[in-house]
Amino acid sequence: MATLPDASRTAGRATISQRTLRTDKWWLQPLITVIVLVSFVIYSTWRAFSNANYFYEPLISPFYSPCLATSCVEGSTNFTPFGGWWILSPALIILIIPLGFRMTCYYYRKAYYRSFWQSPPACAVSEPHKKYTGETREPLILQNFHRYFFYLGLLLNIVLTYDAIIAFRNHDGEWFHMSVGTVVLLANATLLWMYSLSCHSCRHALGGRLKHFSKHPVRYKFWTVVSRLNTRHPMFAWLSLFGVALADFYVMLVAQGTIQNLYFF
Amino acid sequence: MTYTASMRVWRGDDEGGELVDYEVEVNEGEVVLDIVHRLQATQAGDLAVRWNCKAGKCGSCSAEINGKPRLMCLTRMNTFGEDEVVTITPLRAFPVIRDLVTDVSFNYEKAREVPSFTPPVGLEPGDYRMTQVDVSRSQEFRKCIECFLCQNTCHAIRDHEENKKEFAGPRFLMRVAELDMHPLDTLDRKELAQDELGLGYCNITKCCTEVCPEHIKITDNALIPLKERVADVKYDPIRWLGSKIRKRDGL
Numbered sequence: 001m002a003t004l005p006d007a008s009r010t011a012g013r014a015t016i017s018q019r020t021l022r023t024d025k026w027w028l029q030p031l032i033t034v035i036v037l038v039s040f041v042i043y044s045t046w047r048a049f050s051n052a053n054y055f056y057e058p059l060i061s062p063f064y065s066p067c068l069a070t071s072c073v074e075g076s077t078n079f080t081p082f083g084g085w086w087i088l089s090p091a092l093i094i095l096i097i098p099l100g101f102r103m104t105c106y107y108y109r110k111a112y113y114r115s116f117w118q119s120p121p122a123c124a125v126s127e128p129h130k131k132y133t134g135e136t137r138e139p140l141i142l143q144n145f146h147r148y149f150f151y152l153g154l155l156l157n158i159v160l161t162y163d164a165i166i167a168f169r170n171h172d173g174e175w176f177h178m179s180v181g182t183v184v185l186l187a188n189a190t191l192l193w194m195y196s197l198s199c200h201s202c203r204h205a206l207g208g209r210l211k212h213f214s215k216h217p218v219r220y221k222f223w224t225v226v227s228r229l230n231t232r233h234p235m236f237a238w239l240s241l242f243g244v245a246l247a248d249f250y251v252m253l254v255a256q257g258t259i260q261n262l263y264f265f
Numbered sequence: 266m267t268y269t270a271s272m273r274v275w276r277g278d279d280e281g282g283e284l285v286d287y288e289v290e291v292n293e294g295e296v297v298l299d300i301v302h303r304l305q306a307t308q309a310g311d312l313a314v315r316w317n318c319k320a321g322k323c324g325s326c327s328a329e330i331n332g333k334p335r336l337m338c339l340t341r342m343n344t345f346g347e348d349e350v351v352t353i354t355p356l357r358a359f360p361v362i363r364d365l366v367t368d369v370s371f372n373y374e375k376a377r378e379v380p381s382f383t384p385p386v387g388l389e390p391g392d393y394r395m396t397q398v399d400v401s402r403s404q405e406f407r408k409c410i411e412c413f414l415c416q417n418t419c420h421a422i423r424d425h426e427e428n429k430k431e432f433a434g435p436r437f438l439m440r441v442a443e444l445d446m447h448p449l450d451t452l453d454r455k456e457l458a459q460d461e462l463g464l465g466y467c468n469i470t471k472c473c474t475e476v477c478p479e480h481i482k483i484t485d486n487a488l489i490p491l492k493e494r495v496a497d498v499k500y501d502p503i504r505w506l507g508s509k510i511r512k513r514d515g516l
């Protein structure tokens with residue numbers, strides 16, 4: 001077990017050699033985070049590379065939407081700026097956005113710095129690293145670009161909302177039908193919106209950057225609402241992550257014929 | 266209900282020290298500070314401890330109890346099992362003076378590095394006018410009792426003594442945020458926060474928030490908003506372009 005780094009021992013601090021004197025299960029939270037995130041990464045990598053079973057009229061998996069290459073299965077897209085030269089799975093194009101968005105998210109940063117990088121693993125438990133520069137330099141200083149991913153993420157939310165709306169059709173393309181798939185895609189889009197709206201960059205852009213709320217009553221209102229959502233950002237971060245995986249999983253099961261997409265009407 | 270508790274208290278000074286075991290009486294409703302006082306009164310007359318209000322308001326009695334940075338006067342004994350050994354140590358990020366007393370002057374040095382409130386030139390005290398909505402956000406930060414538990418727990422300095430030079434710590438970056446949000450403050454403190462006070466050292470892992478006895482949301486309401494403000498001026502090419510075209514100061 002690591003002990004305190006040398007510099008910290010010699011600075012006249014109390015000589016206590018244990019890494020921590022905490023008696024609770026401080027390691028549990030980071031452990032759960034690692035297990036959940038690793039499972040998600042394995043699942044999504046497998047699905048992103050599989051390049052199959054992501055579309056069944058009118059349902060499209062969020063991992064493959066929008067589908068931007070001509071190799072996308074028929075009916076899943078009519079916008080293919082990447083044309084025919086893109087030979088890898090089309091999911092890999094669009095997944096850059098949610099990946100960048102979540103990697104730079106203030107909440108996920110906390111989660112993976114603590115669990116994967118152990119910096120720190122828990123409060124008042126010393127970290128195993130000799131040196132620490134935090135986000136002062138490359139590459140971690142790039143976390144400051146979170147806001148760009150936030151804006152791109154909004155565009156993606158619009159597309160996924162559109163996907164949920166066109167899921168109000170049946171397999172033959174007729175409107176005003178609703179299936180379990182419709183509910184799944186709607187839930188996914190809703191959770192993604194909640195995740196984006198509760199984002200710290202969103203809170204900042206809507207009003208946080210102002211000095212005088214009194215001069216901007218409307219933005220102040222927005223800021224107040226988003227601030228309230230913001231306190232639940234970690235919850236939305238997890239729920240929307242599960243939501244995306246579940247939506248993809250459902251579409252996969254339907255597309256490969258394991259289950260029927262049950263229609264309510 | 267009275268029982269005998271097993272306590273371990275770190276005794277020593279900057280030359281060295283160790284955890285010493287004590288058996289001591291505990292009565293209903295008592296807090297850790299009561300027990301430390303009973304120790305002083307009955308079996309360790311020379312035990313050094315700093316305290317003042319015994320009401321969670323002066324910020325003097327910060328220590329670590331079973332490894333968790335807390336105020337001794339706000340930690341009730343009934344949160345521990347009667348057969349549980351309760352360990353008390355001084356704050357681990359600051360030089361120890363004796364027993365549970367540490368030298369927290371690092372924090373006063375850092376406090377002096379934050380330029381004080383700077384109202385517009387010519388505006389005299391007494392003429393300050395501001396609306397409640399403009400100040401309520403930073404009022405949360407005024408609840409701070411200067412206990413320095415956040416400073417002690419922040420891994421950027423707790424685990425890395427060498428960063429103390431560069432990094433002001435959560436309490437003082439929160440002060441910068443407070444002033445940057447203040448409707449009458451005229452200094453632009455964003456570059457200062459990033460370049461002089463080491464905001465980049467914070468990796469928003471929220472331990473300061475976790476230990477703050479005033480429950481100030483330091484990370485969510487001060488440090489992250491400050492990082493966003495810094496990103497506005499330093500890492501946002503679009504805003505940078507915009508600011509060249511039209512001045513956006515004083516929003």
Ligand code: SF4
Nearest residue numbers: 419467468470471473
């Ligand atoms: S959130 Fe930042 S300032 Fe607070 S303890 Fe963590 S690293 Fe330190």
Ligand code: SF4
Nearest residue numbers: 409410412413415477
């Ligand atoms: S911010 Fe909280 S933890 Fe930090 S010094 Fe103030 S009261 Fe103590």
Ligand code: FES
Nearest residue numbers: 105106107199200
């Ligand atoms: S998405 Fe988490 S802070 Fe922006």
Ligand code: FES
Nearest residue numbers: 318319324326338
């Ligand atoms: S004695 Fe004042 S805060 Fe504990």
